[in-house]
Amino acid sequence: MIPFNKPFLTGKETQYIQEAVASGKISGDGVFTKKCHNFFETKYGFKKCLLTTSCTDALEMAAILINIQPGDEVIAPSYTFVSTVNAFVLRGAKIVFADSRADHPGIDEDGIEALITPKTKAIVPVHYAGVACDMHKIMSLANKYNLFVIEDAAQAIDSFYKFPDGTVKPLGSIGHLAAFSFHETKNIIAGEGGMLVINDERFIQRAEIIREKGTNRSAFFRGEVDKYGWVDVGSSFLPSEIIAAFLWAQLENLEKIQEKRQSIWSYYGKRLSKCFAASFQLPDVPDYATNNAHMFYLVFNNLEDRSLAIEKCKKEGIHPVFHYLSLHKSEYYKNKHDGRQLNNSDHYSNCLLRLPFYYELEESNILSICKNFE
Numbered sequence: 001m002i003p004f005n006k007p008f009l010t011g012k013e014t015q016y017i018q019e020a021v022a023s024g025k026i027s028g029d030g031v032f033t034k035k036c037h038n039f040f041e042t043k044y045g046f047k048k049c050l051l052t053t054s055c056t057d058a059l060e061m062a063a064i065l066i067n068i069q070p071g072d073e074v075i076a077p078s079y080t081f082v083s084t085v086n087a088f089v090l091r092g093a094k095i096v097f098a099d100s101r102a103d104h105p106g107i108d109e110d111g112i113e114a115l116i117t118p119k120t121k122a123i124v125p126v127h128y129a130g131v132a133c134d135m136h137k138i139m140s141l142a143n144k145y146n147l148f149v150i151e152d153a154a155q156a157i158d159s160f161y162k163f164p165d166g167t168v169k170p171l172g173s174i175g176h177l178a179a180f181s182f183h184e185t186k187n188i189i190a191g192e193g194g195m196l197v198i199n200d201e202r203f204i205q206r207a208e209i210i211r212e213k214g215t216n217r218s219a220f221f222r223g224e225v226d227k228y229g230w231v232d233v234g235s236s237f238l239p240s241e242i243i244a245a246f247l248w249a250q251l252e253n254l255e256k257i258q259e260k261r262q263s264i265w266s267y268y269g270k271r272l273s274k275c276f277a278a279s280f281q282l283p284d285v286p287d288y289a290t291n292n293a294h295m296f297y298l299v300f301n302n303l304e305d306r307s308l309a310i311e312k313c314k315k316e317g318i319h320p321v322f323h324y325l326s327l328h329k330s331e332y333y334k335n336k337h338d339g340r341q342l343n344n345s346d347h348y349s350n351c352l353l354r355l356p357f358y359y360e361l362e363e364s365n366i367l368s369i370c371k372n373f374e
């Protein structure tokens with residue numbers, strides 16, 4: 001049996017959880033949370049990091065921070081996870097769905113400008129498979145029309161974007177805000193967990209308040225105010241030290257995890273590029289993007305070929321899985337969508353297949369998986 005995903009444990013997770021428990025401080029924002037914040041701020045130069053209980057929570061914080069009001073429009077790809085847009089719908093936004101690129105499931109950057117109206121408030125690009133969207137194009141539009149950019153970087157840890165002038169920046173450091181996920185299906189995990197990255201300083205103070213149920217408790221703990229109270233809207237978005245302790249064990253091994261995942265990705269690429277007359281295409285990484293080995297996917301020529309491939313694998317106990325169903329066609333949104341066809345998004349819904357991908361996947365496993373596509 002080769003499952004699709006298998007969470008990888010570095011070995012120190014339970015030790016650090018025990019330390020957190022023994023310290024007598026197991027609610028949020030303790031020693032382990034600070035270690036995680038520092039790690040990201042130092043390694044990737046993110047201006048301010050705040051752990052959350054999920055990427056979904058981080059996106060919901062972003063929607064509150066940019067003051068989404070009923071009727072505001074938010075541009076996002078249709079080929080994504082529900083949380084990318086649900087966070088904004090919860091505040092009353094209307095989602096204007098964009099199509100995917102022909103060569104990649106990410107948002108078609110060249111189609112965004114035509115979707116901008118006076119009501120547009122934000123663009124939410126999703127770095128699908130950890131491969132960057134063309135952020136230069138997106139940030140230029142945001143500047144021109146005075147919009148916020150919130151990167152859905154759920155899959156994009158340790159991945160980078162190269163601007164046309166040669167500057168290289170980590171994903172999550174480019175938009176005004178960004179959201180990461182540490183769900184057990186991502187490269188770095190905490191069971192459930194996430195992080196909001198704040199690159200625009202104007203949002204830092206309010207983000208701390210929103211994350212602490214609308215109180216200024218963070219400033220109180222730093223001794224900046226002599227009592228804390230209710231100062232804004234908010235919710236309980238911060239994770240306990242138990243989650244942060246688990247995450248810290250993972251972060252200490254980030255390079256090792258990434259190295260192993262990169263070698264798995266390369267091996268898949270090497271084997272599958274030998275499949276002549278294949279009924280699928282291999283993933284494309286544009287020149288301006290890096291590959292963080294989050295996922296290895298194939299894009300079949302049609303739904304039938306993909307279904308055949310899934311059947312064939314299942315007989316061998318191998319479990320590849322398809323991915324998103326276009327959100328503009330979802331039960332919840334189809335009647336709210338403006339009727340535009342989003343053909344590339346539908347194509348990926350029907351034809352994209354993700355292959356098993358986890359730290360402990362061996363070359364022999366990859367060989368038996370790839371045999372089904374040769």
Ligand SMILES: *Cc1c(COP(=O)(O)O)cnc(C)c1O
Binds near residue numbers: 054055083
């Ligand atoms: C995983 C994922 C999310 C949700 O992350 P959670 O931490 O489970 O809330 C959001 N967007 C994308 C693109 C994802 O892949």
